[in-house]
Amino acid sequence: MQATDLSVVGGPDVLIRSWRIHLEAENLSPRTIKSYMEAAGQLSAFLRSAGMPLQVDAIRREHIEAFLVDVRSRTSASTAATRYRGLQQLFRWLAEEGEIPGTPMARMKPPKVEEKPVPVIARSDLEALFKVCAGRSFEDRRDAALFRLFLNTGARLAEMAGLQVGDVDFVMRELYVIGKGRKARVLPIGPKATKALDRYMRVRYRRVLSEEPWLWIGLRGRLTDSGIVQVLRRRCREAGIAQLHPHQFRHTWAHLWLSAGGTEHDLARLAGWNSLQMVGRYAASAASERAREAHRRIGPGEDI
Numbered sequence: 001m002q003a004t005d006l007s008v009v010g011g012p013d014v015l016i017r018s019w020r021i022h023l024e025a026e027n028l029s030p031r032t033i034k035s036y037m038e039a040a041g042q043l044s045a046f047l048r049s050a051g052m053p054l055q056v057d058a059i060r061r062e063h064i065e066a067f068l069v070d071v072r073s074r075t076s077a078s079t080a081a082t083r084y085r086g087l088q089q090l091f092r093w094l095a096e097e098g099e100i101p102g103t104p105m106a107r108m109k110p111p112k113v114e115e116k117p118v119p120v121i122a123r124s125d126l127e128a129l130f131k132v133c134a135g136r137s138f139e140d141r142r143d144a145a146l147f148r149l150f151l152n153t154g155a156r157l158a159e160m161a162g163l164q165v166g167d168v169d170f171v172m173r174e175l176y177v178i179g180k181g182r183k184a185r186v187l188p189i190g191p192k193a194t195k196a197l198d199r200y201m202r203v204r205y206r207r208v209l210s211e212e213p214w215l216w217i218g219l220r221g222r223l224t225d226s227g228i229v230q231v232l233r234r235r236c237r238e239a240g241i242a243q244l245h246p247h248q249f250r251h252t253w254a255h256l257w258l259s260a261g262g263t264e265h266d267l268a269r270l271a272g273w274n275s276l277q278m279v280g281r282y283a284a285s286a287a288s289e290r291a292r293e294a295h296r297r298i299g300p301g302e303d304i
Contacts, residue, residue: 015056016040019093027182031158039086043067056094061104068111080111120252121244126151128239138203143235145193145200146216146228149175150246152193154253154271156180157246161225163215170198179272187270 019040023033046067047054053063064087072080088110091103133144150160159177167176173194175187189197204210209217216223223231228246236243250271257267264276 015094015099018097019090022093029158029180029182035082036086036089039083040090042071042083043087046070057100059091059104061108064105064108072111077111077113081113084108084110118248118251120255121248125239125241125244126252128241129235129244132235132238138207141196141200141203142216143231145196146231147235147249148193148196149189150249151253151256152190153187154250154257155187156250156272157225157228160246161216161223161228164213165215166213168197168201168215170194183272185270185272 016037020033020037023036028036043064044054046052047059047063050066052066053059068080068084071083088103088105088108091100091105094100095103129147130144133140133147135141146160149155153175155175155177156179159179162178163175169176173189175189176184177187178184204217207217209221212221214222216228218227232246233243254267254271257270258264268274268276
């Protein structure tokens with residue numbers, strides 16, 4: 001049987017189509033599937049432009065490494081690592097399905113990515129952000145609730161955007177979110193966040209789009225991931241502070257948790273992490289600040 005070409009996503013290639021069916025059957029998130037499809041499509045385009053083999057049983061390690069080098073030179077090591085993970089899954093699936101004798105990535109290592117701690121949000125910036133959302137308008141109350149929940153729960157952007165009205169429990173003061181890998185978890189919310197959310201819900205009920213199932217709505221319907229990012233950008237401009245990204249709230253939340261003496265295991269459970277390795281990554285954002293604060297609190301040698 002002649003091997004099928006690894007053609008561009010959306011083309012006639014049966015293997016890519018079959019792989020998508022497999023990923024969907026595995027219940028992977030649309031975001032993950034999109035990322036994996038981009039990796040396959042970009043590899044195909046690179047191999048074609050470089051005159052390298054397109055038949056899957058002819059693709060070797062050096063061809064994939066050349067592609068990753070090209071990605072790294074045009075974008076970043078982080079993007080190259082993302083493409084590596086997508087292709088690793090593709091070739092593993094091809095081998096499992098018997099389309100190729102073995103994966104050419106068996107002994108490959110992912111591109112090294114230097115860890116750059118995400119800066120936590122300064123208290124003064126948070127205060128300025130909440131100040132510009134202190135009004136009584138629909139958008140003021142929505143944005144205040146949105147930012148309060150980000151800071152209080154550490155929810156991811158996709159998790160926050162995916163919230164529906166029914167995912168809020170005001171009696172238990174909890175949110176029900178679907179995280180990475182379709183894993184569900186419950187996030188407790190504090191008094192200030194609950195109050196801000198309650199104020200938003202009261203004005204939301206009077207909106208034309210109040211019947212929308214999605215919790216966060218705008219003028220035309222659901223507030224998506226990109227919509228939330230745009231809202232935050234606009235509010236940062238109004239507050240006169242540097243542009244923030246929703247993910248910084250998650251790092252700030254982790255920093256505040258650890259600074260207050262919260263345990264790493266509890267942090268991992270609330271954040272939806274399977275190991276403490278991610279705690280270390282997030283803890284690095286303001287580790288020096290916490291260390292200095294611990295020194296001031298402990299005062300080693302001061303009692304001698």
